[in-house]
Amino acid sequence: MKILVTGGAGFIGCNFVYYMLDKHTDYKIVCLDSLTYAGNLRSLEKAMENPNFKFIKGSISDKELVNKVFEEEQFDIVVNFAAESHVDRSIENPFIFLETNVMGTACLLDASKKYGVKRFHQVSTDEVYGDLPLDRPDLFFTEDLPLTASSPYSASKASADLLTLAFHRTYGLPVTVSRCSNNYGPYQFPEKLIPLMIVRAQENQSLPVYGQGLNVRDWLYVDDHCKAIDMIIHNGKVGEVYNVGGHNEKRNIDVVKTILSQLGKPEELITYVKDRAGHDLRYAIDPTKISDELGWHPETAFDDGMKKTIQWYLDNTAWTDEIKSGEYAEYSKRIYG
Numbered sequence: 016m017k018i019l020v021t022g023g024a025g026f027i028g029c030n031f032v033y034y035m036l037d038k039h040t041d042y043k044i045v046c047l048d049s050l051t052y053a054g055n056l057r058s059l060e061k062a063m064e065n066p067n068f069k070f071i072k073g074s075i076s077d078k079e080l081v082n083k084v085f086e087e088e089q090f091d092i093v094v095n096f097a098a099e100s101h102v103d104r105s106i107e108n109p110f111i112f113l114e115t116n117v118m119g120t121a122c123l124l125d126a127s128k129k130y131g132v133k134r135f136h137q138v139s140t141d142e143v144y145g146d147l148p149l150d151r152p153d154l155f156f157t158e159d160l161p162l163t164a165s166s167p168y169s170a171s172k173a174s175a176d177l178l179t180l181a182f183h184r185t186y187g188l189p190v191t192v193s194r195c196s197n198n199y200g201p202y203q204f205p206e207k208l209i210p211l212m213i214v215r216a217q218e219n220q221s222l223p224v225y226g227q228g229l230n231v232r233d234w235l236y237v238d239d240h241c242k243a244i245d246m247i248i249h250n251g252k253v254g255e256v257y258n259v260g261g262h263n264e265k266r267n268i269d270v271v272k273t274i275l276s277q278l279g280k281p282e283e284l285i286t287y288v289k290d291r292a293g294h295d296l297r298y299a300i301d302p303t304k305i306s307d308e309l310g311w312h313p314e315t316a317f318d319d320g321m322k323k324t325i326q327w328y329l330d331n332t333a334w335t336d337e338i339k340s341g342e343y344a345e346y347s348k349r350i351y352g
C-alpha cells in the first residue's frame with residue numbers, strides 16, 4: 016500500500032506520518048509539502064530515517080508537479096492535509112487560502128481521477144458548519160447540517176469539501192471526508208492557541224486572549240484524529256462524511272488557565288485583547304456516526320493530553336526557538352536547496 020500524505024510537514028500531517036509508519040510497517044508513505052511558514056522538516060527528522068518514508072518538496076497547486084508525482088509513485092491512497100490553516104491569516108489575506116485549499120485540492124482530485132487512486136481522503140474541519148450559540152449546549156454539529164462557514168479559511172475548506180464530494184458524484188472517484196474539531200499535541204505551530212500560550216507563558220510574556228475568552232472549542236488529542244483517519248481510509252464508506260470529535264468542550268479562557276496552572280505561572284499574565292472579526296462562538300461535534308459505523312472512540316483524556324503536550328514543548332524548546340528565529344527555513348534550504 017502506498018499513501019500520499021500532503022502537508023505532512025505540518026502539525027497533524029507529521030503526527031499522521033508517524034502514526035502510520037508505526038502502525039502499518041509495510042506501507043510506503045510519500046509526503047508532498049511545499050514547506051510554507053507552517054511546514055517544518057525538523058518535525059519529520061525521525062521519519063526520514065525510515066526507508067518506507069519519502070519527502071517531496073512541492074505545492075499541491077502545481078498541476079504539472081502533482082501529475083508527475085502521481086505518475087511516478089502510483090499511489091493507492093491520498094490523504095490531503097495540505098492547507099493554509101490559520102483563521103487570523105485568512106482574515107488578513109484570503110487569496111492564498113483559495114489557491115491552496117481550493118485549487119490545490121482540485122489539482123489532487125484531478126490527478127487522483129487520472130491515475131486511478133483507490134481512495135482520496137479530504138481532511139476537513141468542523142469550522143465548515145459555522146458556529147453554535149453559547150446558550151444552546153444541546154446543539155451539536157452533525158454531518159447533515161448545511162455548510163455555513165464564517166471565515167475565509169472555513170469558506171475555503173467548505174469549498175474543498177464540496178469539490179471532493181462532487182468528484183465522487185460526477186466522476187465516481189472513491190472519496191471520503193472527515194470534519195474534525197480542534198486538535199492539540201506535539202509539533203503544532205506556535206501561532207495556534209495552545210502552543211502559543213505554552214511558549215509565551217514559559218517566557219513570562221503576556222498571554223493574549225480574544226474578547227473575554229468565552230468562545231468554546233471541542234478539543235481532541237492529535238493521535239485520536241490520526242486514528243480516526245486511519246479507520247476511515249480503510250473502512251469508511253465511499254462518498255461519506257465523518258465528523259470527528261471527543262465531546263470535550265472547553266472555553267478558551269479555561270484552556271489558558273489550565274496551561275498556566277500546569278506550568279506554575281500566574282494568571283496575571285493573561286491580557287484580554289480585541290476580539291477576532293467574525294469570531295465563531297462555539298464548536299461541538301456529534302461523533303455518533305464514526306463511533307457507530309467504525310467503532311472509533313477518543314483514547315486520550317484532556318488532562319493527560321495537555322500534560323503530554325506541555326511536556327513536549329518543554330522538552331523541545333530548540334524546535335520552537337528555531338521557528339521563532341526563522342532558522343528552520345535555512346535548515347530546509349540547506350537540506351533541499
Ligand SMILES: NC(=O)c1ccc[n+]([C@@H]2O[C@H](COP(=O)([O-])OP(=O)(O)OC[C@H]3O[C@@H](n4cnc5c(N)ncnc54)[C@H](O)[C@@H]3O)[C@@H](O)[C@H]2O)c1
Nearest residue numbers: 022024025026027048049050051053054074075097098198
Ligand atoms: N489544527 C486543527 O486543529 C485542525 C482541525 C481540523 C482540521 N484541520 C485540518 O487539518 C489539516 C492540517 O492542519 P494543521 O493544523 O496540521 O496545519 P498546519 O498549518 O500545521 O500544516 C499545513 C501544512 O501544509 C503545508 N502546505 C501549505 N500549503 C501547501 C501547498 N500549497 N502545497 C503543499 N503543502 C502545503 C504546510 O507547509 C504545512 O506543512 C488542514 O487541512 C486543516 O484544515 C486542522
